[in-house]
Amino acid sequence: MAIHVQPSRMSARQAMSDYVPPAALPTHVLQRLDVQQALARKDFGRLFYLTRKWGGISYSKIAESCDIKPERVGTLARGKGGITTYDKIIQIADGMRIPGHFLGLLPRPWEAATASSSIAGQPGHPEVAAVELAGQMYESELLRHLGQQWHHLVKTDNLLGPRAALRGVCDQIRIIEELLNLASFGTALRKGLLSLAARYAESASWLYEDSGDVVKAHAWTDRAVQWAYEADDQAMLAWAFFRKSQQAEEPGNSIALAETAQRNRDALPRPMRSAIVQQQAAGFARIGDEQGAHRLFDQALEWAVDPDLYGDARNGHGSFCTLxxxxxxxxxxxxxxxxxxxxxxxxxxxxxxxxxxxxxxxxVALARCAAAYTFLEEPEHAAVLAREALAIAHATGTGRAVNDLAAIAAPLRRHQALPVVKRLLNELDAAGEN
Incomplete structure (x- = not known):
């Protein structure tokens, strides 16, 4: 006689609620004051340490659940670096089953799955509760999607330059502003949208700066500061001041703004801290303080990140700041x-x-190298490098390289009898006319 197995009636939602990751926080650990304080600060290194201490969960299990390298978990637990990017925070919340409200997030899908399994047995209006849960899940997915788009646009900028990325960034800002007009004050959705708005505004500032539009660059930096402050996003606020430091014309002002960006330096992630410190070092060089500049560059090296081969800032702001x-x-x-x-x-x-x-x-690096060779009185080598830099600048639309190259045109004119120098000067003149 054939035996017929009754198919399982377990829904995907039930399966989601039944699955327990290896590093799921036990209730007694989550209820501890020191753990909740670490969560409120988003101090994940401290959280990992306390999870192992009070919950007996190894770093390897945490790494497995959160999709983080084990050595990265250990480094964070030793108090080195931090995590501030939305995507990584979501990974940790899901991997360790941390309810969203502990991290200032909307309820996660697995929370909705767990809660919905008990709704049917509760008095009142289960249909209304189910609709609310669905709405929370939608808002959480919406924020995740908008954050993902930012990473794609960062890579577009790195590959193709500001012209290719600027329209997309401005489109995203328009969408976020429309959503902000609909979001209620004091909600997790509004706070998440404000953080994203600040992130996109800072990107717009950078893209306009790289395109050579200084006025719009400053305006968007101010918007980034405003939105980051309203969101109480301290990391984003620090990064907006980093951008202001880059845009400052006077060296002393640049140094002061970089120092302001480091006001909460111990809470900043490694890549961000490294970028801000090297920016401060550049300011010291501009005032002629050689010793101070290189001391700060050495400090920045201590916080630098591994080579970013993807160029999409998956490690957060400052991902570009490699050795x-x-x-x-x-x-x-x-x-x-x-x-x-x-x-x-x-x-x-x-x-x-x-x-x-x-x-x-x-x-940009080729243009600056060409400038250095110009000062060394090697005009032909400088011109070869400069022409390569100019071709890349034309393809990507970056104004920084063009400005650096325009600065060496004058000292090279006395060498225009050299064919390669003459070609470069003609190309620079043509670029200036356009």
Whole structure:
């Protein structure tokens, strides 16, 4: 006789609620005051440490549940670095089964699944409760989607330059502003939208800056500060002040703004802290403080991140601040300090090893290397590098490289009898007319 197995009637929602990740926080751990304080600060290193101490859950299990490298979990638990990106916070919340309200998030889908399994047995209006849960899940997915789009646009910028990314960033800001007009004050949705608005506004500021539109760049930085402050997003606020520091014309003002950005430095993630410190180092170079500049560059190296081969800022703001990036900025400082021979030694070593995704930054580095060779009275070599940089600048629409190249046109004109220099000057003149 054939045996017929009755198919399971367990829904996907039930399956979601029944699954328990290896690093799910036990109730007694989640109820501890020190754990809740760590969650309120989004201090995940402290959370991991306390989870192992009070819950007996190993770092390897935490890494498995949260899709984080085990060594990264250990580094965070030792108090080095932090996590602030929305996507990573979501990964940890889901991997450790942390209810959204502990982290200022909307309820996660698995919370809705667990809650809905008990709705039917509760008095009142289960249909209304189910609709509310569905709405919360929609809002959570909406914020995640808007955050994902930002990563795609960051990569677009790195590959193709500001012209290709700017329209997309402005479109996203318009969508977020429309949603903000509909979101109720004091809700998790509104706070999440404000953080995203600040993130996109800072990106708009950078893209306009890179395109050469200084006025719009400053305006968008101010919007980023406003939205980050309203969202109480301290990391985003620090990053907006970093951008202000980059845009400051006066070196002392740049240094002061970088110092402001580091006001809560111990809470900042490693990539962000590294980027801000190297920006401060650049300010010291501009005022002629060689010792101070290189001391800060060395500090920035301590916080630098592994090479970002994807160029989409998955590690958060400052993901670009790798060891190579800091050395390129150090090279620029050597030129500013009047020692171009030290600058070219760095440029010649680092530029050939730059990840292909950072095409725009390669063009900028080539332009600055050309400037250093100009000061060394090697006009032909400078012109060759400058023409390559100009081609990349035209393709990506970056104004920084063009500005750097325009600055070396004057000292190269006395060498215009050299064919390669003459071609470069003609190309620069044509670019200036356009």
């Amino acid at each position: 190579s990036y800091i050395e390129l900025e150090r090279a620029r400082a050597w030129t500013v300090l009047g020692l171009p021979q030290r600058a070219v030694a760095i440029y010649d070593h680092v530029i050939p090893r730059m990840p292909v995704v950072y095409q725009r930054d390669r063009g």
